[in-house]
């Protein structure tokens with residue numbers, strides 16, 4: 404097999420295409436898809452050896468499959484991790500992480516601005532098993548510090564945050580966590596390993612919803628955790644027991660997605676930066692929230708810990724009479740012709756959403772205001788269409804609010 408001998412010397416762009424290749428005796432050039440539930444043995448002796456784990460090898464796709472294995476190894480290489488374990492979805496990965504590494508009596512500190520379903524996992528389910536949590540502002544190291552308790556076992560965050568693109572000082576929080584023997588876990592979905600590698604900044608475990616940029620074309624659900632061998636062994640044993648396994652077919656789709664990940668991320672990023680600069684010059688745009696703008700308070704930190712800013716941003720609109728209302732945001736969204744109205748993100752298709760009545764709709768108005776989710780805020784996940792065409796769509800939105808754009 405012609406595999407890179409020292410993968411750590413290769414750049415991520417190459418590793419995403421060449422890392423952990425799987426060659427069978429058929430010598431197919433593209434990675435093979437092993438769409439099978441189980442594997443067979445040469446003899447009863449071999450079957451016994453596999454089950455005793457005295458012989459490495461395939462057994463059953465709930466916990467081991469060669470196609471899934473390529474995906475796990477490749478993402479681990481990209482993140483600089485010892486090992487990866489893949490799951491049926493991002494949420495399955497997060498659930499497995501908590502179930503395998505936490506126990507009753509443990510305390511976790513969560514960034515307030517994480518994926519809402521992750522918060523619900525803690526408030527509705529883990530709480531029933533005696534796992535407590537505290538929520539803090541992502542960008543306030545002092546709040547993280549003040550929330551530390553004797554039984555704190557994990558700090559969990561997503562950076563940049565959705566939709567306001569606030570970021571965490573990952574190195575500072577890793578130091579805090581390690582001071583009390585807790586783990587720092589980063590949901591790195593928004594940056595993908597192309598723009599941010601949290602383990603290199605001191606984090607212990609990284610999680611991805613592969614459903615987003617790793618697939619990048621809105622086709623398949625999946626998730627992955629990467630970290631050290633000991634932690635991933637625990638996580639893998641939980642996967643073997645609970646069975647939220649990634650389909651080999653989806654793993655194969657993700658492997659194909661990884662081939663173009665670096666190129667796609669660069670294109671997403673460049674388009675978003677251009678749109679951010681353009682948007683804030685337009686009438687009717689009250690504010691643009693994007694970590695890639697020089698006047699974002701955390702711009703310098705982002706430059707230090709990320710190599711790109713990402714493709715999610717939020718902007719606040721007002722109509723020609725100065726009304727900064729939910730109706731203005733809805734009118735703007737409804738006036739576009741083909742941008743997709745959906746809360747999904749990380750797709751080649753550009754999507755628009757009104758956080759105040761969707762992702763953050765269940766919060767009280769006060770809680771929403773505290774989270775910085777204004778009624779007139781729109782989130783855009785910038786896709787790979789021509790920037791000029793996206794601008795024309797956003798111009799239709801502004802025109803519907805009575806603004807003239809030249």
Ligand SMILES: *Cc1c(COP(=O)(O)O)cnc(C)c1O
Pocket residue numbers: 492493494495518561590592593612613614615624625626
């Ligand atoms: C979508 C998403 C998840 C959940 O992933 P699924 O694959 O939908 O289960 C977790 N974190 C972030 C940041 C996400 O965007």
